[in-house]
Amino acid sequence: MQLKYNSAYPSVDDLIKKAKSKIPRFAFEYLDGGCNEDVNLIKNTAEIRDIELKPYYLTKHTRSEMKTELFGHTYDAPFGISPVGLQGLMWPNAPEILAKAAYEHNIPFILSTVTTASIERIAEITHGRAWYQLYHPAEAQVRDSIIQRAADAEYPVLVALSDVPTFGFRPRDVRNGLAMPPSMSVRNILQILGRPEWALKTLIHGQPAFETLKPYMEKGMNMKQLGQFMNRTFSGRLNEERIAPIRDKWKGKLVLKGVASEEDVEMAIRLGFDGVIVSNHGGRQLDAGQSAIASLHPIVEKYKGQIQVMMDSGIRSGVDVARTLASGADFTFLGRTFMYSVAALGNEGGNHAISLLKIQLQQVMEQVCCERVEDMPNHLIK
Numbered sequence: 001m002q003l004k005y006n007s008a009y010p011s012v013d014d015l016i017k018k019a020k021s022k023i024p025r026f027a028f029e030y031l032d033g034g035c036n037e038d039v040n041l042i043k044n045t046a047e048i049r050d051i052e053l054k055p056y057y058l059t060k061h062t063r064s065e066m067k068t069e070l071f072g073h074t075y076d077a078p079f080g081i082s083p084v085g086l087q088g089l090m091w092p093n094a095p096e097i098l099a100k101a102a103y104e105h106n107i108p109f110i111l112s113t114v115t116t117a118s119i120e121r122i123a124e125i126t127h128g129r130a131w132y133q134l135y136h137p138a139e140a141q142v143r144d145s146i147i148q149r150a151a152d153a154e155y156p157v158l159v160a161l162s163d164v165p166t167f168g169f170r171p172r173d174v175r176n177g178l179a180m181p182p183s184m185s186v187r188n189i190l191q192i193l194g195r196p197e198w199a200l201k202t203l204i205h206g207q208p209a210f211e212t213l214k215p216y217m218e219k220g221m222n223m224k225q226l227g228q229f230m231n232r233t234f235s236g237r238l239n240e241e242r243i244a245p246i247r248d249k250w251k252g253k254l255v256l257k258g259v260a261s262e263e264d265v266e267m268a269i270r271l272g273f274d275g276v277i278v279s280n281h282g283g284r285q286l287d288a289g290q291s292a293i294a295s296l297h298p299i300v301e302k303y304k305g306q307i308q309v310m311m312d313s314g315i316r317s318g319v320d321v322a323r324t325l326a327s328g329a330d331f332t333f334l335g336r337t338f339m340y341s342v343a344a345l346g347n348e349g350g351n352h353a354i355s356l357l358k359i360q361l362q363q364v365m366e367q368v369c370c371e372r373v374e375d376m377p378n379h380l381i382k
């Protein structure tokens with residue numbers, strides 16, 4: 001895939017500014033915000049950026065190679081797209097746009113249980129390459145049905161989410177009365193009227209809906225019924241008892257996402273997970289938590305080589321990807337960065353963000369004279 005980006009937006013900050021001007025405030029704030037006072041959100045990126053890398057200019061160096069093998073597949077770059085809920089609310093067709101770009105660039109796309117495209121549609125777009133993120137359903141029947149659908153659609157990796165035992169407290173969403181589909185308060189209508197392209201595209205595309213969950217929902221639910229359905233259907237709290245039937249039923253690779261302690265990694269290994277994603281949900285759940293990169297260090301030290309250790313939360317550029325790999329992560333994911341790009345640039349957003357990240361990472365690897373992704377830790381200063 002040819003690397004091509006729009007030169008008016010060479011950094012994530014440019015994309016954020018543009019996204020903010022293109023989508024209604026309630027949608028932008030849902031994407032952009034953390035939780036409580038945003039302490040964890042800010043720490044995530046700040047602490048990644050404390051990491052320094054050492055170049056070795058006089059070594060024999062031919063070419064830096066970003067290709068990385070993970071779970072039996074060779075990806076073109078050591079980063080992928082984190083699962084994000086309600087994507088169609090931020091930009092119509094956003095999950096489809098990102099899944100297509102991920103497939104074309106040969107990087108993984110993780111589909112969220114609560115986004116606006118179905119398991120089957122994304123499998124079709126990615127030719128069976130996407131990963132699937134499972135919110136833990138309270139009813140065994142729903143759980144088994146979703147897992148079976150992911151298996152039938154040949155998803156290679158199932159990602160069980162552990163860091164939403166309760167919903168994060170997000171003041172902006174509370175203020176905005178965030179709902180799916182968007183509630184029609186005067187405030188929200190004014191915000192929508194101020195974003196005519198978003199409004200028109202949403203009108204043409206149709207109201208966003210939880211496509212994967214449709215078979216389990218009654219038709220024509222109102223807002224209140226939808227909220228009750230969500231509370232009834234999902235119980236985010238994972239434990240040994242709830243993991244065992246998932247591991248039993250799922251024959252592919254199994255990953256635990258939302259890991260922030262060595263204890264959880266120890267348990268993940270014991271319960272037969274193939275990988276963990278060290279993550280704090282992009283600072284959206286526990287404002288008093290550690291940054292993801294701070295959680296990563298002791299985990300890598302103790303468990304690297306025993307289980308695939310991946311990380312997301314706070315990564316905003318190819319340099320951040322390099323810093324995270326140098327800290328010992330086997331692979332990285334980004335959530336908001338890709339969504340800012342789609343909200344800013346629509347159909348071009350997926351290709352733009354992936355190209356930019358690949359170009360930036362290649363530049364850092366060439367600059368420090370690192371030929372292979374797995375050698376990045378040799379360049380870590382601190």
Ligand SMILES: Cc1cc2nc3c(=O)[nH]c(=O)nc-3n(C[C@H](O)[C@H](O)[C@H](O)COP(=O)(O)O)c2cc1C
Nearest residue numbers: 031082083084085112281282312313314334335336
């Ligand atoms: C708007 C938004 C919605 C999210 N929805 C989900 C979700 O449905 N499932 C999930 O596992 N993680 C979800 N996450 C967390 C991301 O998968 C990921 O962990 C996080 O965005 C990484 O941090 P970053 O945005 O700083 O890259 C969401 C994150 C954002 C920003």
